[in-house]
Amino acid sequence: MSARLLTGLPVAKKLRADTARNIKELAGTGVVPKLAVVLATDNESTAWYVRSIVRQAAEAAVHCDVVDLGADAGQWQLQEALEALALDHTVHGIILQTPLPAGVDAAVLAALIPVHKDIDGANPESLGRLAAGLPAYAATTAQAAVEVLEHYQVPLAGEHVTVIGRSMVVGKPLAQLLLARDATVTTCHSRTRDLASHTKASSVVVVAAGRAGLLTGADLNEDSVVVDVGTNVDEAGRLIGDVHADSVLPVAKALSPVPGGVGTVTTSLLMLRTSQAALESLVASAQPA
Ligand SMILES: NC(=O)C1=CN([C@@H]2O[C@H](COP(=O)(O)OP(=O)(O)OC[C@H]3O[C@@H](n4cnc5c(N)ncnc54)[C@H](OP(=O)(O)O)[C@@H]3O)[C@@H](O)[C@H]2O)C=CC1
Numbered sequence: 001m002s003a004r005l006l007t008g009l010p011v012a013k014k015l016r017a018d019t020a021r022n023i024k025e026l027a028g029t030g031v032v033p034k035l036a037v038v039l040a041t042d043n044e045s046t047a048w049y050v051r052s053i054v055r056q057a058a059e060a061a062v063h064c065d066v067v068d069l070g071a072d073a074g075q076w077q078l079q080e081a082l083e084a085l086a087l088d089h090t091v092h093g094i095i096l097q098t099p100l101p102a103g104v105d106a107a108v109l110a111a112l113i114p115v116h117k118d119i120d121g122a123n124p125e126s127l128g129r130l131a132a133g134l135p136a137y138a139a140t141t142a143q144a145a146v147e148v149l150e151h152y153q154v155p156l157a158g159e160h161v162t163v164i165g166r167s168m169v170v171g172k173p174l175a176q177l178l179l180a181r182d183a184t185v186t187t188c189h190s191r192t193r194d195l196a197s198h199t200k201a202s203s204v205v206v207v208a209a210g211r212a213g214l215l216t217g218a219d220l221n222e223d224s225v226v227v228d229v230g231t232n233v234d235e236a237g238r239l240i241g242d243v244h245a246d247s248v249l250p251v252a253k254a255l256s257p258v259p260g261g262v263g264t265v266t267t268s269l270l271m272l273r274t275s276q277a278a279l280e281s282l283v284a285s286a287q288p289a
C-alpha cells in the first residue's frame, strides 16, 4: 500500500477564494490590505517562505512590505521597526519571522505586535487567548495543519494525535487547536524518551521539528495519517520536510508532503487573515470613539 497524498493546493484554493471575496468587499473603501513581514535572519527556509509570501500577496492584491533588518540586527532595531508598524494605520497584519538573532528576546518583541494585527499569533497574549478558548489568531502554520486535516476529513475527536515540536510557531498553538477539536494530544520534543512509542500509538502524527528525515516508517502504523510541517533545505537547495518519505509512504495511510502540503496553505491563510484584519479595521473605524 502507498499513502494517500494530502496535498495543500485544494485547501489553499478555497482560502484564496475567500480572500478574493474580502478584497472585493474592500473595493471602493480606499482600504488596501497590507501585510508587513519583519525578518532578521539569513535562514534559507525563512527566505523560502518570504518569497512565497511576496508572490502570493501580489497574486491576491494584498500589499506586502518586507522589512529586512539583516541577520545581525539587535533588540532595539527590531523593537523600533515593530513599534513603527504597530502605529502605522495602513498596516493590517504583522508577521515576525523566526528564527531571530541570538540574544534577542522574542517574547518582548512579539508582545509589541498589537493583537488585532497579530495575524501569525506571535504575541503571547494571542496564545493565551487561544488556550483560554477566546477569539484569537492561532499561529498560521498550526492552523494550516488543521485546515489540511479537516479538508480531508481526518477524524480528530477522541483520536490520539501526536505533535512533534513545542514551539510558539507550531507545536504549542497546534496542541491547543487539536484539544479544541477534542483530540487526545501528546506533545513531543527533543527531550522526549522513545518518540516512536508515542507516534506508533497515534492515529495522526504532525511533525514540526525542523530535522530532515526525523520521522520514518518504523515510527508509524498502517493507519497513521502524517502531516509534515518541517521545512529544511537540502544540499541541492531543495525544500524537504521532516518525514523520511521513502520509508513512510509504503507504511502510512496518508501523508501531507513537503513541498506541496501545509506550506502553501500557510501562505494562503496569511493572505486571508490580512484581508480579514483590513475588513475589521474598517468596522472598528466606523464605530464611534
Ligand atoms: N510549512 C510551514 O508553513 C512552516 C514550516 N515551519 C518549519 O517547521 C519546523 C519547526 O519550526 P519551529 O517550530 O519554528 O522550530 P523550532 O526550532 O522553534 O522548534 C522545533 C521543535 O522541535 C523539537 N525537536 C527538535 N529536534 C527534535 C527531535 N530530534 N525529536 C523530537 N523533537 C525535536 C524541539 O524540541 P525542544 O523544544 O526540546 O528544543 C522544538 O520544540 C521548521 O522546519 C520550520 O522551518 C515552520 C513554520 C511554518
Ligand SMILES: Nc1nc(=O)c2c([nH]1)NC[C@@H]1CN(c3ccc(C(=O)N[C@@H](CCC(=O)O)C(=O)O)cc3)C=[N+]21
Residues within 6 Å of the ligand: 045, 046, 048, 049, 052, 095, 096, 097, 098, 099, 120, 140, 141, 169, 231, 239, 258, 259, 260, 261, 262, 263, 264, 266, 267
Ligand atoms: N514566525 C514564523 N512563522 C512561520 O510560519 C515561519 C517562520 N516564522 N519561519 C520560517 C518558517 C518556514 N515557513 C514556510 C512556509 C511556507 C513554505 C512554502 O510555501 N512551502 C511551499 C513551497 C512551494 C515551492 O516549492 O515554492 C510548499 O511546501 O509547497 C515554506 C516555508 C514558515 N515559517
